[in-house]
Amino acid sequence: MPPVDQVLAEPSRRTRRPATDSAGLGRARAVGFVTPALILIGVFLVFPALWSIYIGLTNYTLTGPASVDPKTVGLDNVTGALSDPLFGNSLWLTLLYVLASAVIGQNILGFTLAWTMRSARRWLRRVVEALVLLAWILPSTVVAYLWIAALDRDNGTLNLMLQTPGIAWLVQYPMSSLIVFNLWRGTAFSMLLYSSALAVVPPSQLETARLVGAGKLSMLRDVVFPHIRGHVLTNTLLISLWTANDFSPFLLTAGGPNHASETLPVFIYQQALGSGQLGYASAISFLLLLMNLVIALVYLRLLRRRR
Structure with a gap:
C-alpha cells in the first residue's frame, strides 16, 4: 500500500x-x-x-x-537614396531639428518649468500648465495657421512687436522658426513627465542639502538627477522619436525655400506624392525606421546601465 x-x-x-x-x-x-x-x-x-x-x-x-506593373529593383532605391544629396540634406536637417528642438530645447525648458512651478503659487502653476498644455493639444492645422499669422512678413504679430517690417521669418530663417515652433509646442510633455518625476524626490534629502549649504546646481546634480535619470532618458527617447517623425514642418514651410527646411518626413511626402516615386519614398521610410530603431536601442541600453 x-x-x-x-x-x-x-x-x-x-x-x-x-x-x-x-x-x-x-x-x-x-x-x-x-x-x-x-x-x-x-x-x-x-x-x-x-x-x-x-x-x-x-x-x-x-x-x-x-x-x-512594378518591377523589383532590390536595394537600388536604398543605394540611390544614400547617394542623393537631397536625402543627405534632409537627414542633416532632421538631426538638427531633433537635437535643437527636442533633445536640448524641450528637455531643458520642460525641466525648468517643472522645477520652477514646484514652489510657485497654486493658481500660477495652474495657469502656466494650462497655457503650456493648450499649445500641445491644439490641432496641428490650427497651430500652423497661428504661427503663419504670427510670422507673416507684412502683418505678422512678431514683426509688429519687434518693429521689424518686411522680415519673412519662414523664408529667411526657416529652420530656426521650425525649431522654436516645435520647442513651444512640444514642451508640455516634458514638463508633465518631469513634474511627476520630481514628486518622487524625497523632500528630506533636498532639505538636508540646503542645510549643508549646497547650491542649486549642486543640489540638482547630486540629489535630484540621481532620482530622475531614468525619467530623463525615457523622456529624451520619446520626444526624439516623435520629433524625427514629425510632419508639422510641412504645414509651415512645405520644405522650402529650396529644400532649406525639408526634414525626412517632408522629403518622403514630396517624393511619394509630389514626384510620384512611391517605391523610392518607401525605401526612405524604411531607412527612417531603421534610424528610429537605432536611437531606441541606444537609449534603452543607456537606461539599463543607469538602473
Missing part, C-alpha cells in the same frame, strides 16, 4: 490545476480576449509596414506603367 501522506496528497493534486495566466482565465479565454487587439494590430500596423517594405524593393510609381 502507498504511504498515507501520498494518498492524502493525491486528491489535492487532482483538484489543483496550474494557472496559465495571472488572471486565472485559462489559456483559451486569455487568447480570446487578446485576439481582437492582435487582429487590429496586424491589419493596421504590421501589414502596412510589411507592404511598405515590399514597395521599397520595387520601382512602384503613382502613375504610369510602373503603377500597374
Whole structure:
C-alpha cells in the first residue's frame, strides 16, 4: 500500500490545476480576449509596414506603367537614396531639428518649468500648465495657421512687436522658426513627465542639502538627477522619436525655400506624392525606421546601465 501522506496528497493534486495566466482565465479565454487587439494590430500596423517594405524593393510609381506593373529593383532605391544629396540634406536637417528642438530645447525648458512651478503659487502653476498644455493639444492645422499669422512678413504679430517690417521669418530663417515652433509646442510633455518625476524626490534629502549649504546646481546634480535619470532618458527617447517623425514642418514651410527646411518626413511626402516615386519614398521610410530603431536601442541600453 502507498504511504498515507501520498494518498492524502493525491486528491489535492487532482483538484489543483496550474494557472496559465495571472488572471486565472485559462489559456483559451486569455487568447480570446487578446485576439481582437492582435487582429487590429496586424491589419493596421504590421501589414502596412510589411507592404511598405515590399514597395521599397520595387520601382512602384503613382502613375504610369510602373503603377500597374512594378518591377523589383532590390536595394537600388536604398543605394540611390544614400547617394542623393537631397536625402543627405534632409537627414542633416532632421538631426538638427531633433537635437535643437527636442533633445536640448524641450528637455531643458520642460525641466525648468517643472522645477520652477514646484514652489510657485497654486493658481500660477495652474495657469502656466494650462497655457503650456493648450499649445500641445491644439490641432496641428490650427497651430500652423497661428504661427503663419504670427510670422507673416507684412502683418505678422512678431514683426509688429519687434518693429521689424518686411522680415519673412519662414523664408529667411526657416529652420530656426521650425525649431522654436516645435520647442513651444512640444514642451508640455516634458514638463508633465518631469513634474511627476520630481514628486518622487524625497523632500528630506533636498532639505538636508540646503542645510549643508549646497547650491542649486549642486543640489540638482547630486540629489535630484540621481532620482530622475531614468525619467530623463525615457523622456529624451520619446520626444526624439516623435520629433524625427514629425510632419508639422510641412504645414509651415512645405520644405522650402529650396529644400532649406525639408526634414525626412517632408522629403518622403514630396517624393511619394509630389514626384510620384512611391517605391523610392518607401525605401526612405524604411531607412527612417531603421534610424528610429537605432536611437531606441541606444537609449534603452543607456537606461539599463543607469538602473
